[in-house]
Structures are given as C-alpha cells and as structure tokens.
Amino acid sequence: MWGIVFFFEISSKFANERSINMVSIALGLLIPLMGTILGSAFVFMMKKGMSDHLQKSLLGFASGVMVAASVWSLIIPSIEMCEDMGKWSVLPAAIGLLLGMSFLLLIDDITPHLHIGTSKPEGPRSHLSRTAMLALAVTIHNLPEGMAVGVVFAGAEQGMTGISIASALAVSLGIAIQNIPEGAIISMPMCAEGNSKWRSFMIGSLSGVVEPIGGLLVVLLASLIMPVLPYMLAFAAGAMLYVVIEELIPEASNGEHSNLSTIGFAIGFVLMMVLDVVMG
Numbered sequence: 001m002w003g004i005v006f007f008f009e010i011s012s013k014f015a016n017e018r019s020i021n022m023v024s025i026a027l028g029l030l031i032p033l034m035g036t037i038l039g040s041a042f043v044f045m046m047k048k049g050m051s052d053h054l055q056k057s058l059l060g061f062a063s064g065v066m067v068a069a070s071v072w073s074l075i076i077p078s079i080e081m082c083e084d085m086g087k088w089s090v091l092p093a094a095i096g097l098l099l100g101m102s103f104l105l106l107i108d109d110i111t112p113h114l115h116i117g118t119s120k121p122e123g124p125r126s127h128l129s130r131t132a133m134l135a136l137a138v139t140i141h142n143l144p145e146g147m148a149v150g151v152v153f154a155g156a157e158q159g160m161t162g163i164s165i166a167s168a169l170a171v172s173l174g175i176a177i178q179n180i181p182e183g184a185i186i187s188m189p190m191c192a193e194g195n196s197k198w199r200s201f202m203i204g205s206l207s208g209v210v211e212p213i214g215g216l217l218v219v220l221l222a223s224l225i226m227p228v229l230p231y232m233l234a235f236a237a238g239a240m241l242y243v244v245i246e247e248l249i250p251e252a253s254n255g256e257h258s259n260l261s262t263i264g265f266a267i268g269f270v271l272m273m274v275l276d277v278v279m280g
Contacts, residue, residue, distance in 0.1 A: 024165045024168075024169065025153045025157060025165075025168075025219060027169075027172075028149060028153055028165075028168055028169050028172040028215075029149060029150070029153070029172070029211075029212040029215045029216055029219070030212055031169075031172045031173060031175075031176045032145060032146070032149060032172060032175045032176045032179050032208065032211045032212070033179075033205075033208045033209065033211055033212050034176060035175070035176030035177060035178070035179030035180045035183065035208075036142075036179040036180075036182065036183040036204065036205060036207065036208030036211070037183065037205045037208065038180050038183065039179060039180040039181060039182060039183020039184040039185075039186075039187070039204070040183040040184065040186065040187040040200075040201050040204030040205045041183075041187075041201060042183070042184035042187065042188065043184070043187040043188050043190075043191050043197050043200050043201050043204070044197055044201065046188065052255055052256070052258075053258065053260055055185060055252075056252050056258050056260045056261040056264070057260045057261065057263065057264040058181030058182075058184065058185060058264065059181075059185065059248050059249075059251055059252035059261055059264070060252050060260065060261030060262060060263065060264025060265040060268065061178065061181055061264035061265065061267055061268040062178040062181055062182050062248055062264075062268060063244045063248045063249055063252065063261075063264075063265050063268065064264065064265035064266060064267060064268025064269035064270075064271075064272065065174050065175070065177060065178035065268040065269070065271065065272045066145075066175075066178060066240045066241070066243065066244050066248070066268075067240075067241065067244055067265075067269055068174070068268070068269040068270075068271075068272035068273045068276070069148065069171055069174050069175065069240065069272050069276070070148075070236075070237035070238075070240045070241050071237070072272070072273055072276040072277070073148070073152060073167065073170070073171045073174075073272075073276050074148060074151075074152070074233045074234060074236055074237035074240075075093055075097070075233070075234055075237045077152075077155070077163055077233055078092060078093040078096065078229075078230040078231075078233040078234045078237075079092075079093050079230075081229065081230045081233075082230050092230040092231050092234065093230065093233075093234040093237075094234070095231060095234070096230065096231035096232065096233065096234025096235040096237070096238060097234045097235070097237055097238035097241070098238060099231070099234075099235050099238065100144070100234065100235035100236060100237060100238025100239040100240075100241075100242065101238040101239065101241065101242045102238075103235070103238075103239060104140070104143075104144060104238075104239045104242040104243065104246075105242065107140055107143070108122070108140060108242075108246070110124065111124075111136055111140060112124055112125070112126035112128055112133055112136065121133050134186075134189075134190060134193070134203075135203055135206075135207055137247075138182075138186050138204075138207040139207055139210050140243075141182070141243050141247065142207060142208055142210045142211050143210055143211075143214055143239070144236055144239030144240045144242070144243060145175050145179075145211050145240065146210055146211035146212065146213065146214030146215045146218075147214050147215070147218060147235070147236045147239060148171060148175065148236040148237070148239075148240060149168070149171055149172050149175060149211065149215040150214060150215030150216065150217065150218030150219050151218050151225070151229070151232045151233055151235075151236050152167065152168040152171050152233070153165075153168045153172075153215065153218075153219055154218050154219050154221075154222035154225060154226075154229070154232075155168070155229055155233070156168045157219065157222055158222055158223075158226050158229075166279045167276060167279060169279060170275045170276050170278075170279035171276070173275060173279075174271070174272040174275050174276070175211075177271065177272075178268060178272075179208060179211075183204050183205070183207075183208065184204075186203070186204040186207055187200045187201055187203070187204030187205075188200070190203055190204065218232075249261075252264075
C-alpha cells in the first residue's frame with residue numbers, strides 16, 4: 001500500500017516538474033519574439049527617423065549581447081561538456097563554431113536580401129521588392145538567435161550538466177533585450193522607405209517569428225541532437241558571431257566615426273554576462 005502511495009507521489013512530482021519545464025520552455029521560446037514586437041512598436045512612438053547616433057548605440061548594444069551569449073552561454077558549456085576528452089575538449093566547440101559560420105555564409109550567399117542603409121541587394125538576382133529583401137535580411141539575422149535559444153532549452157530539458165532552465169531563460173531574456181533595439185532598427189527604416197507605420201510594425205514583428213519556430217524545431221528534435229549537443233551549442237554561437245562580424249559591427253561603423261557603438265557593445269556584453277552568471 002505504502003509502495004503504491006509513494007509511486008503516485010513520485011509520479012505526481014515528476015509530472016508537475018515536467019509541466020513547469022514545458023511552460024518555461026514555451027515562455028522562453030516566445031520571449032525573444034516579444035522583444036522584437038516591442039522594438040517594432042517604436043515606429044509609433046518616434047515621429048522622426050532614428051538618429052545615426054542612436055542607431056550606432058543600439059547596434060553596438062545588440063552586438064555585445066550576442067557576443068556575450070555566444071561565449072558564456074554556448075561556447076563555454078560546449079567545452080565543459082567534453083571535459084572527459086582532456087586537452088581535446090575544445091575540438092567539438094571549434095568544429096561547431098566553424099560549421100555555424102559556414103552555414104550562415106551559405107545562407108547569406110544563396111538568399112536575395114537587402115541590408116538597412118544600403119541600396120545594392122546581396123545574393124542572387126531576384127525580382128523581390130525592397131521591403132521583401134529587407135525582411136529576408138532580418139530573417140537571416142534572427143535564425144541563429146532562435147537556434148541558440150532552442151539548443152540551450154533542449155540541453156536543459158534533457159538534464160545536461162551545466163545547462164539549467166534558469167540559464168536557458170537567461171539566454172532567452174538576453175536575446176529579447178537585444179531584439180528590442182533590433183526591432184526598432186527594422187521597423188523605422190521600413191517606414192522611411194515609404195511603408196505605412198502599421199505595415200512597418202507588422203513586417204518588423206513578423207521578422208522575429210523565425211526565432212520561436214527555429215527554437216521549437218530544435219527542442220522537438222532534442223533526443224536526436226543530444227549526442228552532438230556540444231557541436232550544436234558551438235554551431236549556434238558561430239552563426240551568431242557571423243551576424244555580428246558580417247552585419248552588425250560594419251553597420252555600426254558606417255558614416256562619421258563615433259565611440260557610441262563601442263560603449264553600447266560594452267554595456268550589452270556586461271549585461272548578458274551578468275544575466276548568464278546570476279541566473280545560471
């Protein structure tokens with residue numbers, strides 16, 4: 001009798017914990033999208049276009065958050081998971097990092113897109129509108145962020161050492177924070193391109209939908225990717241670092257020289273580092 005009661009108590013506790021984890025994962029996947037939506041809403045709050053100084057500061061901030069998330073939440077856990085490999089524990093992280101950068105390089109090369117502040121499209125020739133190509137550029141940016149959130153939640157769900165639900169939520173929150181200025185940087189230039197404020201807001205918001213979709217796919221495939229999780233963590237880091245190096249930093253450095261992007265980078269990096277350590 002006592003054995004049956006004990007079994008049901010344990011089962012109930014496990015079910016409750018599982019339910020809490022599922023809610024946390026669902027929330028964690030949606031938080032970055034909320035940040036994008038909030039940032040895109042800036043198009044209704046600011047009558048004039050975004051100043052160059054503000055844009056440089058926000059781009060630097062977003063870069064700092066992404067670099068810190070790549071290092072503290074993805075690369076370091078990847079290396080720690082392979083400690084039993086001794087001095088070769090860095091190998092999966094190195095391979096994953098290079099594969100992530102190569103993947104984004106390929107996507108960047110085969111997708112027609114247009115970066116904010118430029119008039120010459122990149123990728124293969126197409127008849128897409130400027131608005132569509134701007135949206136594709138942003139989607140390319142957001143893809144690795146969704147992957148990063150998904151892979152850390154997948155690791156936490158499977159009980160991998162060094163990755164907890166709290167640390168995964170820290171990654172999600174950090175990316176959401178950097179998505180706020182990113183959403184504004186997307187929607188406001190689109191409005192300046194001649195789109196209505198509502199259209200600009202919708203395009204800016206929808207550009208973030210790829211994040212929870214990509215993250216959910218990774219979580220659903222968690223049981224399959226666990227053997228290669230160290231590679232996947234570094235893969236997501238490499239993809240995020242590609243976006244920072246290829247797009248965000250050059251865009252922050254355009255025009256008149258300013259230290260604002262550097263200051264923004266420092267603030268973003270420290271904020272994400274603190275979030276990861278405190279919540280992890």
